[in-house]
Amino acid sequence: MTERYRILRKLGEGGFGRTYLVRDRKLGKLWAMKEWKENEGSMEEEFRILREMESPCFPRLVEYFRENGKQYLVMDWIRGMTLEEKLLKDGPLPWRAAAGYALQLCGALEKLHGGKPSILHLDLKPSNIILTQDGPRLIDFGSAVLETEVGKKDGKDRPAAGTPGYAPPELATQEVDVRSDVYGLGAVLRVMLDGGKGDGIPEPLWEIVDRALQEKKEERFGNVREMRLALETLLKEESEEEKKKMFRAEKERAFGRTAACLTAAAAFLAAFLWFFALQPQVPSMSGAWEAGSVRKEFICSGKRREILSDTSLWELMYQGEGEKKIFGIRHFLGEALKKTVR
Numbered sequence: 001m002t003e004r005y006r007i008l009r010k011l012g013e014g015g016f017g018r019t020y021l022v023r024d025r026k027l028g029k030l031w032a033m034k035e036w037k038e039n040e041g042s043m044e045e046e047f048r049i050l051r052e053m054e055s056p057c058f059p060r061l062v063e064y065f066r067e068n069g070k071q072y073l074v075m076d077w078i079r080g081m082t083l084e085e086k087l088l089k090d091g092p093l094p095w096r097a098a099a100g101y102a103l104q105l106c107g108a109l110e111k112l113h114g115g116k117p118s119i120l121h122l123d124l125k126p127s128n129i130i131l132t133q134d135g136p137r138l139i140d141f142g143s144a145v146l147e148t149e150v151g152k153k154d155g156k157d158r159p160a161a162g163t164p165g166y167a168p169p170e171l172a173t174q175e176v177d178v179r180s181d182v183y184g185l186g187a188v189l190r191v192m193l194d195g196g197k198g199d200g201i202p203e204p205l206w207e208i209v210d211r212a213l214q215e216k217k218e219e220r221f222g223n224v225r226e227m228r229l230a231l232e233t234l235l236k237e238e239s240e241e242e243k244k245k246m247f248r249a250e251k252e253r254a255f256g257r258t259a260a261c262l263t264a265a266a267a268f269l270a271a272f273l274w275f276f277a278l279q280p281q282v283p284s285m286s287g288a289w290e291a292g293s294v295r296k297e298f299i300c301s302g303k304r305r306e307i308l309s310d311t312s313l314w315e316l317m318y319q320g321e322g323e324k325k326i327f328g329i330r331h332f333l334g335e336a337l338k339k340t341v342r
Contacts, residue, residue, distance in 0.1 A: 002067055002068075003025075005023070006022060006023045008020070011032060012127070017034050017035055019035075020032070020035070022074075031062060031074050031077055032074075032075050032077040032078070033075075034073045034075070034140075034142065035070055035072055036070065036071045036073075037069065037071075044071075047061055047064040053115065055108050056134050057107060057135065058111075058112075059075040060076045061073065061074070062074040062075055078132060078139065079132070080130040080131050080137070081131050082129060083101075083129040083131055083192070084127040084129075091194070092194035095200070095202065097192075098193050099235055102192070102227075103231045105136055105138065106185065106225070108138050109185065109224040110224055110225055110228070113181070113223065113224060117146050117147050117148040117149075118147040119141075119147070120145050120150075120177070120178065120181055121143070121184070122144060122162060122176060122181065123143035124138075124166060124181060124185055143162065145176070150174060150176055165187060166184050167184070168180040168183035169215055177217070179221070182212050182220050182221050182223065182227055183217075183220060185224065185227065186209055186213040189208075189209055189212070208230050
């Protein structure tokens with residue numbers, strides 16, 4: 001069978017096997033193929049169960065076979081960046097993204113744990129999680145074990161695996177169950193949040209992390225479903241609180257815009273009133289005629305005079321009442337047109 005698959009390059013190496021990128025000479029497709037030694041325990045039963053399960057969170061298994069003292073597992077090659085590579089490149093994730101990934105991984109683990117019998121992954125860590133456009137996918141089931149086989153001599157009798165910092169304490173004694181994967185997922189979530197150093201992270205999210213990482217299994221979430229529900233509740237409550245904050249901020253901005261408009265209108269009105277208050281008052285028409293008559297009596301004969309701008313109509317100005325000689329004319333706005341007749 002190995003002649004059917006041409007190895008292109010090594011994708012990774014774990015405690016109990018190596019994973020290669022291979023090309024299927026028969027179908028022309030690219031697969032990921034994991035290789036174990038026979039003495040590392042059989043994966044045939046796990047393959048049989050996983051093949052029947054469908055989830056976007058872990059690769060589809062294609063084939064299992066033994067050859068030359070080794071066993072092989074062929075599965076989909078998932079293109080993407082591992083969570084470990086993502087964290088090394090960009091640093092900690094925003095808390096919403098981290099909680100969202102953890103939520104999706106809870107769904108994948110529920111699929112594994114819900115099988116008959118349950119499958120325990122037991123090696124949850126950033127390098128075993130690939131980030132794709134459709135979300136995170138769980139890979140590398142080299143440490144996985146059937147829950148019914150835990151502690152049995154005829155089951156997986158290899159030494160405890162796991163990765164320091166992610167492996168639950170009980171892995172050393174093989175007293176593992178579904179809560180062991182709760183611990184591993186809690187450790188992954190903590191690392192996505194910068195190991196507890198991140199700012200602006202809701203306190204309830206830290207409470208979820210702390211509960212998942214309790215040393216005693218009895219003090220953790222009873223299963224990944226409970227952890228998923230806690231994450232869903234947190235995200236829902238934080239979303240509603242964020243909407244309230246946005247609504248309050250919008251109200252404050254609207255109030256600010258209204259206040260600014262009112263202030264501008266008041267300033268314009270004040271300027272308008274101030275401008276017209278400075279303009280000279282225009283006498284009434286009757287007052288203008290009276291003023292013109294009075295002025296005619298005070299014009300001195302034979303002399304040119306400046307005409308004062310204190311009336312509101314055009315009128316003729318005379319040198320004397322009897323001579324009827326025009327002295328000049330003036331406008332009611334106060335402009336004098338001096339046109340003298342000598």
